[in-house]
Amino acid sequence: VTKQHFLDSFFNPESVAIVGASRNPLNFNFYLVGNLVKLGFSGRIYPVNPNADEILGMKAYASVKDIEDGIDLVVSAVPARMTLDIMKECVDKKVKCVVLVSGGFSEGGAQGDKMQDEIASLLKRNGIRAIGPNALSPINSLNNLAISFFPLEKLIGGGVSFIFQSGLYEPRLKWLFSDYHLGISKLIDLGNKMDINEVDALEYLADDPDTKVIAIHLESVKGDGRRFVQLLKNTSEKKPVVVLKSGRTAAGAKAAASHTGSMARGSDAVFDAMLKQSGVIRAQTIEDFLDFAKAFEFLSPPTGNRIAIGSMSGGEGVLAIDMCQREGFTMAKAEYTTFDRLKSILPPWETPLNPFDLGVCVQFHPFLDVYKKFLESMVGDKNVDGVVVGLPPIGILFESEGAHKPFLLGKEKKKPVVLWTHAVDESLNALVEKLEWEGVPVYPSAERAIKALSVVYKYKLMHERAS
């Protein structure tokens, strides 16, 4: 029997108490309970608020101690100075897991620091594990557990799990969980890392069978640095790990220290070198971070570096090629037979096959035929390892039944097909949603599509060399 990791009780509690639950939708605390109800959390929910009788149709309790049943997880969202008393109640109630949502602890000066230390030692003495303080988490799409200040509409499940050091993701949480079409398994925000830190979180997700890709946002390492790097190394041999490290500059590191109370140890260069050894993929911006996670979730790695490009404008094709070269790809030279297969959609003059100018072809042949023939030919071509294609600016062209099917051909053949579009109107957004639902990623530009494909390839190369 495998021993369960202690974090499992945080992600899969059978009962959750929310201390500081609010009835007022203008108060952020409202959504701590509101999201659990709206999303249909599979466990029991106990709102705690001494000034309310009921919240969202559920009985409200004056204190954790008043709850009749045992409680697996207590989420505390009361002001910092009241938190120690709540924790004492948790001790009495024999709670084993708490999330401290509130801020004003080690990130809020000497007094906050002292309060955090007092709480830490109380919890340690009593064997209680804690996420935070200054943290909003966890989220688990498998049981619809979601602790957040912002209203969520749905959690699209999938294979990506996130570790965040801070609420970097909060302003885009709803977007991330629905409009971005990423399949997310779990999310943990570590906050001040008073107890649980990046080492614990990575350890748990490394062995989590529902997590296929791990994306980690870090401002500092609070756990055992050597152990963390070893863990990154071991983990990335099993599944892709993407890391976004912020607080890289001196000023950034100082700011990181003041908002989560964690000072980065060692310079960014040292951290960089550590990461390089560990086989993780490093992102420089939050866009890259999310783009890469989506790529690992959706794409099978290209077996080689030969890429075929199809674009709506020749100029975009040229930009795309520049980016391919920069990312270590070469331009695929299509098989001889591919030319024949493409014949029926070519313009009445000579035109190169790579990059392929779909925009010229559609001036002479029906839109859907052009896309279909191009995708069939390139996905079927033995000299092509990956296909990158721009969508036209008009989504209604693909509204007919099955019109999007050719884009799915890569899925069947395990050859990565990556799309880009400057989606702006509703019909394009509908097409993007349909495609991403089926696991074909659509990026906002050719550059981002190619960069995302390239990290999947780089991960494969690193892994091959390692094994």
Add this chain to the structure above:
Amino acid sequence: VTKQHFLDSFFNPESVAIVGASRNPLNFNFYLVGNLVKLGFSGRIYPVNPNADEILGMKAYASVKDIEDGIDLVVSAVPARMTLDIMKECVDKKVKCVVLVSGGFSEGGAQGDKMQDEIASLLKRNGIRAIGPNALSPINSLNNLAISFFPLEKLIGGGVSFIFQSGLYEPRLKWLFSDYHLGISKLIDLGNKMDINEVDALEYLADDPDTKVIAIHLESVKGDGRRFVQLLKNTSEKKPVVVLKSGRTAAGAKAAASHTGSMARGSDAVFDAMLKQSGVIRAQTIEDFLDFAKAFEFLSPPTGNRIAIGSMSGGEGVLAIDMCQREGFTMAKAEYTTFDRLKSILPPWETPLNPFDLGVCVQFHPFLDVYKKFLESMVGDKNVDGVVVGLPPIGILFESEGAHKPFLLGKEKKKPVVLWTHAVDESLNALVEKLEWEGVPVYPSAERAIKALSVVYKYKLMHERAS
């Protein structure tokens, strides 16, 4: 009296004939006339199509020669092999300006090359100037002239003018002219540059009083290279010039050659060095290219490099600082009095003023108060040269009358205020539209906001040093 530049007749014709006009909205040629009608082009329109009596309610002519009046500009969109005959008719009709829309010339192999040469020599002998072939242009928002294959809804006028080498912009044309909220004066797509090239276009826009910012996409230089660089240098002393050069890698340059028939001369490194001397701002991606154009259109340059950051999450603040440092900015140290001014919106614990964590403050104080006080304080602070602020993920908070006003404070004081948001819902898009309508740019991430602000500052520094 200043002599008019010959390109003025292309941008401001009193009459335009469209040869190859179509009645069928599924044919791209339909929009060549359709856009002029829909947008309300101020001049006279003459559709030419021997198989139609009328098009969009206007009389259709069998030939250019049949048009009763004189014609300033002929747009030819018939197949390549028919184009020479159309040009002969233009000679007879004493037309002085033509746009050759069709492809299949020098970019389409030896036969196309020969056709293009024949046309070039005919036009030259008769003093006719030509844009293209393989080009969709011009566009001028002042008179609603727009030659494009895609339906346009409106042209938002303003100070940015574009030179494109190819239809790179075409897939995002509608978006660029409406949803991107950039004020655009003129756009010219040069295509194969049989006659008119980048030197002519830059020469014209350099002296165009309606053009405040010039954005140039290049794959190759076809005109006199030395003259072009001198012109870039002289122009960028008067107004900002942003350059996106694609076809940078060997494969990219080859692809550029095959889609517009222009081979780049000299290596990219040589071109790079040339550009560096010329004082232009160089963009590496199409996103940067458009971001930078918007920045120059909207922002007054910061007088120094001290930036204040306000974000909805501490983590975003840290990322923003990293980016500030990378771009040569420093973190502003607010005046002593600013702390007092911010007092009423602070959380009940110590918190740094830069980056300022708006997300913590709004947990304790009303949203609009927090944003208003922060913006008033930072825009009014003598130690702050520029302000970069993240919007919250909920646009409805700003729906009340005048709620967006604090964001406009920078405009009054000529201190740049740049915003970012991950706009996804309708209410946020409405806020972004309102703000950008008033000239406050909103970028999709802190990184892009800061990068855009930095080029405005870099341009100012270059200019100061030069003068």
